[in-house]
Structures are given as structure tokens and as C-alpha cells.
Amino acid sequence: MSRKVLIVGGVAGGASAAARLRRLDEEAEIIIFERGEHISYANCGLPYYVSGVINERDALLVIKPEAMRNRFLIDVRIYSEVTRIFPEEKVVEVQEQSGKVYRESYDQLILSPGAAPLRPPIPGIKDIEALVVRNVTDIDLIKRTIDEQQPKTAAVIGGGFIGLEMAENLHARGVETTIIEMSNQVMAPFDYEMAAILHEHIFNKGVNLILDDGVKSFAKTEKGTLITLQSGEEVQADLIIMAIGVKPEIKLAKEAGLTIGDLGGIKVNERLQTSDPNIYAVGDVIEVKHIVTGQAVLLPLAGPANKQGRIVADVIVGRDSQYKGTQGTAIAKVFDLAAASTGANEKMLRKLGIPHEVSFTHSNSHAGYYPGATRLSIKLIFDRSNGRILGAQAVGAQGADKRIDDIAGLIRQQGTVYDLQELELAYAPPFSSAKDPVNMAGYVAENIINGDVRMIQWQELSKLKAKDICILDVRDIEERRGKFIPGSLHIPINDLRSHLAELPQDKEIVVYCEVGLRGYLAYRILTQHGFAKVRNLSGGWLTYYPAVFG
């Protein structure tokens, strides 16, 4: 007898599971229930429709219900919300838009209901139109509001990747935009000093970025919405976009008695089975294991949701397929920069007490002598005891994507900084350097592990008092002009050997240059000339400046 599989949610995880299931089992009866109007839409492309970068609305609809029916013989039921699950009977209750309610039985049920945008009960929120961005209907509303009301100002609440993408696209439409972020940085998966590079860029693009300040209240006024912040500052905006994060849609699962994890996502095993063996769950609604820390996490990303959809179909037809975990590889376009990350960040590792070391490199995206190279900043996080790579973040106008993907591949394979050095990557001057930026990151990390250089991080240095140490700038005079650490001594690297007598023997010397390389050379010179306490500023001025002064 053929199996009957019901799927709740027809987008990333749900549509992927349905299509794979059909490819593996021509006989199965497959029904997708989707609460909204569309299935398989391009959530990730929605912000770009606002500015017209994605011009055709149809381009957002990856596959329409008719095509899913015709090509995959899948019964797609839109405007159909699954309102209850009866696990004992293996039946769900469905409510159509017309109000009609009916029941449908299953052999296996796949839940892929995703995560809903958060709408905290901020005073006044009910009186204003705070728009969210989750689906095509939401973006239609935002676009229509802009077209019809021609707002002059917008406030985007939340500086995560959806908030930044919306801010960029509103700005491109000529709307004066303010981003309001409660924490001290945008893009939570990044550590502060890498996000600080983005802060400077966003500011230079003419978007008002307010950090470290949450919304206290909203009030409808004749001039639009008045937003009062915790600090007392006020922002007036014609259009409000809420993008402060998402919450797994667990109502159905909870009411059905399925086990919910501590983070508020559905608990599943490696076969993506919930606590009921006939019910599977995938995508933003589940808690997954972080492959670096081993901890349960919520990582709402399209790649994992699609992969899990495929795996669950395999499992249902009896294949030995498993989901091993998520590492959070992600990328976002932030105006002219790309910000990409993978694995664990330092904040996460500190919180869990996992020992780690970091390095910063600011390489050229391709050979410096070939026109058009831009700066690519990479933060590498690794385990000093064995060199294992724990995470990485990259920010730059070109090439951040491929470098993070290289490192992501190694993290999956439990690779080390030594593996990073050995990666043999495609090279010609327009594309890269003979020593690719990721090879360089591996070399710097090895120098740290071997003790060839002792580093000091920007946070540590900013806590030290200038009188207790000697900060030595080894850059050229042109680089130093107006841009230096206050109180630092200046001896360019080429003059260092002839000026050693000017340096104190009794104080720690912290050397720095633009990116860390000349600082490393200075470190080697000084330590071999008997200076016992020397450290090199990790990532040099280019890491220190945005983090401390940005």
C-alpha cells in the first residue's frame, strides 16, 4: 500500500521534502498544506524587491502550486492552515480560508512551519503599522505602502541581516532610513570588531545607525510615528519595519505534546524525527546541534532547511540519512560590502568557556598589483592546542564569500589551521594571490600557535594605561598622519634596528602597524635583540580603529 505523507508549510523545508519524496517514491500520496497564498517563494530575495533590484514579482515565486502539482504530482493546498494534530489517530485538522474545517489522515507528517517575526509588546505598537518581512504578502504590503504613501523616512528596528537588507533597499528607494539596534553591534553572528567595520560603512552610506538603544514606545502622530528610545532619544518615521528576530512556530507541535527544547524549538533526533516517531520536523522550527560547540541552537537559515527537507524524505523511504548538525554559515550584502561567517564566534565560545585563540588578517582580495583589489578582513578562531578551526568571519567588497566557504568546508571536516595553509586554491592575479587570504590566515594562526609571535587583542590594549606600556607604531609616516593610537611612539620598521636604544627595557612593548605583518617583523627584531616583553597588536590599526574609535 502506498504511504500518505502530509507536509505543513510549503516553502524551504516543506517544498524540498515534497519534491525529494516524489523523486524517491512515485506511489506516495503527498499533500502540502500552506497557510498563505504561495509556496516555495524566495524569502531571501524579498528585501531586493522593495528597491526594484529584483524587478519582477514573479521571480520571487520559485515554483507555483500548479507546477508542483503538474511536475511532482503533489497535492498543494494553499490558504489551508493545519490547526491541530491528533498524533494518536495520525490525523490533522485543516482550516481553509473559507472557514471550512476538515481532517486528513497520515502515515507520516512533516512539520516545516518556519519561524515568525517577533512582535514584542512595546507600548504603542498596536496603534501603529509596524510591518514585518516574512513572505510575499508582507513584501507586497511594504511595496504598496511605499508606492502609495511615498514615505520620506523609515525606521528599521533590528540590525540583523533582514534589518540591514531592508535598510539598504529602502535607502536605495530614496527613503531616509534609521536602523535602531538594541545591542552594541549589528549582525549578531559577528564579533564586535568585525561588525564595527560594517558600522562605519553603513554610516558612510548615509544611513542613520543607532546602537545600544532599544525602542521604549511608539506613538502615532500627525507626522507619522514617534519612536521613543530607552535613552530618551526620539526618532520620527513615516514607515516602521520590525526585524528584531524570529521565533519558531511551535504552537501546533506543543499542543500535540511533542517535545520542545529549552530554546523554544522542536526537539528532533538525527533522523529529524520528533518525540513522535511518525512526525518529523525540519527548518527554522527545530533546534539543531551546532557542529563546533555541540550545543543545541536555533539557526534559521535556508541552506539547512533545504538539506533537512531532503534528508527527511530519504528517512521516510527507509534510507540511512542523517542530519549531523549546523555550523551557521551565512552571508549578507551590506551595501558595497559582503559580511560572511561560519562556525562559532568568540562571544559564543567565551560564554561556553571553550578555549580559543584568534587572528586577524586584512589581505587584498586579489593580487595588489592587479587593478581593483579591495581589502578583505578575516577573523579566524581556532583551538591553540590542536589547531582546529572553530569559526571565521570575513568582511570585504570582494571575495568574502569564497573564503568563508573554503573555511566552512574545513570546519565540516574538523580541519585545522595547518589544513588551511595547505589548501591549494585557484589563483591568477584578477582572482586571488599566490598565497590566498585563507592561506595567510592559516600562516598567521600557526605563528601564534608556535609562539613565533605573542599577540595582544584590541580589547586588552584598550584597557591598558599608556604610561604602563610602550606602544610602538612601526608604520610609515604617511600612514600615521592623523591616524594613530594616542601616546604611541613612532619608529618605522625600516629604522627600527638603528633606534633600539630609544626603547624601554623595563616596560612591555606593544608593536602595531596597519594590518599586523610589519608588527610581526618588529616583534621578531625586538625579541631577538633582548626585549623580553613584546606583543604585536592583532590585526593592527585596521582592526583597532573601527573597534575602538568607530
Ligand SMILES: Cc1cc2nc3c(=O)[nH]c(=O)nc-3n(C[C@H](O)[C@H](O)[C@H](O)COP(=O)(O)OP(=O)(O)OC[C@H]3O[C@@H](n4cnc5c(N)ncnc54)[C@H](O)[C@@H]3O)c2cc1C
Ligand atoms: C526576508 C528574509 C530573508 C532571508 N534571507 C536569507 C538568506 O539570505 N540566507 C539564508 O540562509 N536564509 C535567509 N532567510 C531565512 C530562510 O528563508 C529560512 O531559514 C527558511 O525559509 C526556513 O524554511 P522553513 O521551511 O523552515 O520555513 P519557511 O520558509 O518560513 O516556510 C514556512 C511556511 O509554513 C507556513 N505555515 C506555518 N504554519 C502553518 C500551518 N499551521 N499550516 C500551514 N502552513 C503553515 C508558513 O505560512 C510559511 O509559508 C531569510 C528569511 C527572510 C524572511
